[in-house]
Amino acid sequence: MNAIEIRDLRKSFGAKQALCGLNMTVPVGAIYGFIGENGSGKSTTEKIICGLIHQSGGNIKLFGRDHTDADVRARVGVLIEAPGCFPNYSVWNNLMLQAANLSIKNADDEVRKVLRTVRMEGAASNKYKNCSLGMKQRIGIAMALLGNPALLVLDEPINGLDADGMRIMREVLSDITKNYQCTVVISSHILGELEKIATHYGIVRGGKMIREMTAEELEAGCRTYVALQTKDMNRTKTLLGCKYSRVVEENGYIRVYDAESPEEIVTYLYENNILVSEITTDKIGLEEYYIDLMNEKEVR
Amino acid sequence: MEMKFERNSFGKRLKSMLSVDFRRMFTMPLFYIMVGISLVIPILILVMTTMMDGTVSVNPQTGVETVMEGFDSTWQAIGSVSGEGMMMDMSLTGMCNVNMLYFFVAVFVCLFVSEDFRSGYSKNLFTVRAKKSDYVISKTLAGFVGGACMLIGFFVGAMLGGAISGLPFDTGTAGIYGIVMCLLSKILLVAVFVPIYLAVSVAAKQKTWLSIVGSLCVGMLLFTMIPMLTPLDSGIMNVILCLAGGVLFSIGLGAASNKILRKTSLV
Numbered sequence: 001m002n003a004i005e006i007r008d009l010r011k012s013f014g015a016k017q018a019l020c021g022l023n024m025t026v027p028v029g030a031i032y033g034f035i036g037e038n039g040s041g042k043s044t045t046e047k048i049i050c051g052l053i054h055q056s057g058g059n060i061k062l063f064g065r066d067h068t069d070a071d072v073r074a075r076v077g078v079l080i081e082a083p084g085c086f087p088n089y090s091v092w093n094n095l096m097l098q099a100a101n102l103s104i105k106n107a108d109d110e111v112r113k114v115l116r117t118v119r120m121e122g123a124a125s126n127k128y129k130n131c132s133l134g135m136k137q138r139i140g141i142a143m144a145l146l147g148n149p150a151l152l153v154l155d156e157p158i159n160g161l162d163a164d165g166m167r168i169m170r171e172v173l174s175d176i177t178k179n180y181q182c183t184v185v186i187s188s189h190i191l192g193e194l195e196k197i198a199t200h201y202g203i204v205r206g207g208k209m210i211r212e213m214t215a216e217e218l219e220a221g222c223r224t225y226v227a228l229q230t231k232d233m234n235r236t237k238t239l240l241g242c243k244y245s246r247v248v249e250e251n252g253y254i255r256v257y258d259a260e261s262p263e264e265i266v267t268y269l270y271e272n273n274i275l276v277s278e279i280t281t282d283k284i285g286l287e288e289y290y291i292d293l294m295n296e297k298e299v300r
Numbered sequence: 301m302e303m304k305f306e307r308n309s310f311g312k313r314l315k316s317m318l319s320v321d322f323r324r325m326f327t328m329p330l331f332y333i334m335v336g337i338s339l340v341i342p343i344l345i346l347v348m349t350t351m352m353d354g355t356v357s358v359n360p361q362t363g364v365e366t367v368m369e370g371f372d373s374t375w376q377a378i379g380s381v382s383g384e385g386m387m388m389d390m391s392l393t394g395m396c397n398v399n400m401l402y403f404f405v406a407v408f409v410c411l412f413v414s415e416d417f418r419s420g421y422s423k424n425l426f427t428v429r430a431k432k433s434d435y436v437i438s439k440t441l442a443g444f445v446g447g448a449c450m451l452i453g454f455f456v457g458a459m460l461g462g463a464i465s466g467l468p469f470d471t472g473t474a475g476i477y478g479i480v481m482c483l484l485s486k487i488l489l490v491a492v493f494v495p496i497y498l499a500v501s502v503a504a505k506q507k508t509w510l511s512i513v514g515s516l517c518v519g520m521l522l523f524t525m526i527p528m529l530t531p532l533d534s535g536i537m538n539v540i541l542c543l544a545g546g547v548l549f550s551i552g553l554g555a556a557s558n559k560i561l562r563k564t565s566l567v
Binding site: 001028047050051052053054063064065068069070071072073074075076077078080081082083084085086087088089093096097098100101102103143147150 | 303305306307308312313315316317319320323324327329415419420421422423424425426427428429430431562563565566567
């Protein structure tokens with residue numbers, strides 16, 4: 001069964017077409033990395049899933065039921081843009097209010113549990129307006145986690161955080177995926193972070209889903225490259241450029257994307273009197289895969 | 301694999317929504333400020349107008365003398381007897397009575413509703429609430445209770461103001477029964493105004509200023525009806541009339557608010 005099944009989703013804001021027939025399938029239990037450029041339609045899709053805006057066309061099913069079904073929607077947790085909290089209330093009171101909204105019986109225990117999950121036990125009495133951006137994002141996640149959600153929709157929860165905030169958020173997200181049996185849809189521009197937790201990916205562009213794949217498919221689809229260093233990088237690059245179609249210099253290394261094996265490159269350079277000082281093979285990550293895909297589509 | 305979801309009955313949904321709204325209302329300073337203002341205003345009005353009663357002011361240009369008229373009875377702060385002041389009374393005693401609280405209720409309801417949208421809490425609310433009617437019913441009831449508390453605050457303030465300023469408490473032709481019915485009618489009349497303010501507020505969403513201005517403008521249209529519907533010598537018919545009006549407005553405008561929420565963006 002799929003947690004989310006979207007077919008031919010369309011949404012227009014006046015003359016602007018934000019979504020043009022988007023399809024999306026998120027299996028139950030998946031951690032779905034939702035990727036796309038700014039304005040590609042990620043947030044619009046998420047808001048429609050959560051019933052915050054209305055689609056112009058298409059249909060959405062959550063766990064096999066219509067997305068407007070009250071019983072299903074009661075089990076959706078959301079953090080879209082900023083967390084929806086009252087600034088003059090304490091963190092605890094904001095969470096208790098959401099607990100009341102969800103008719104949670106042991107509200108105190110449940111609120112303590114989510115505060116522990118987001119590493120905010122010590123800040124429960126702080127006023128929301130006095131919290132840092134990282135804390136606010138974690139409070140938003142705590143609110144979304146209340147009531148044992150079956151589906152968690154997190155819109156860019158790590159954007160704008162400093163290194164420490166990002167580290168804590170990574171730990172929090174990792175805990176959620178381990179300890180809460182829920183399907184997570186998470187959109188972010190920080191693909192390196194997303195890659196560490198996502199099991200499925202959806203790449204959206206211009207209001208359309210251009211690719212959906214599992215983490216395994218991404219792994220298989222990511223090309224291997226050979227990275228090397230020599231004493232004469234300019235000559236090496238020119239030489240390799242004559243033999244291989246894609247040679248890029250990046251971070252002090254020359255990357256060759258279409259070589260059969262590292263030995264082949266070493267031999268070729270040796271024949272041309274260049275000695276290789278360091279050589280490794282690696283695979284491109286999600287970020288490069290995404291950039292490649294975007295470039296590919298742009299060319300088309 | 302079929303996932304099972306607990307059934308969320310209307311009763312359960314409404315109960316949780318009411319608990320959110322009442323918890324919010326009774327923990328927000330705004331509510332206590334509004335009730336406090338409602339309590340203090342009649343004391344100030346009654347004491348000050350009594351002090352100034354009979355004061356003569358002369359227009360230096362025209363030489364026309366104006367005699368300041370204060371309240372004759374404490375109950376004038378609550379309403380006028382049938383036949384008196386039924387038209388739009390622009391005198392001080394006609395304007396400065398409990399009826400002006402319906403405008404204060406507008407400010408309260410608009411701030412209460414718009415805060416949901418301005419803080420972004422509406423995202424949490426409406427994500428887990430597919431049925432917008434829960435929100436409308438709950439907000440109408442909370443607004444009604446808030447407005448009723450303000451009216452009661454004004455009534456208590458009028459009694460205190462009357463006692464401080466030494467105004468008579470003579471019920472005259474209205475009688476205790478009439479005054480009780482008048483107060484009850486006025487409280488029930490809040491249920492006519494709250495759905496109007498709620499509809500304007502959900503349409504304006506986070507634009508607080510628009511919801512307040514809109515509510516005051518629409519409320520103004522019905523303002524002239526208040527003295528006619530709720531005279532000081534009200535009877536059971538006035539109570540029934542206000543109750544029926546409240547129910548009708550709540551259902552009709554509640555449906556309109558529900559439609560606005562269903563058809564428009566909630567963020």
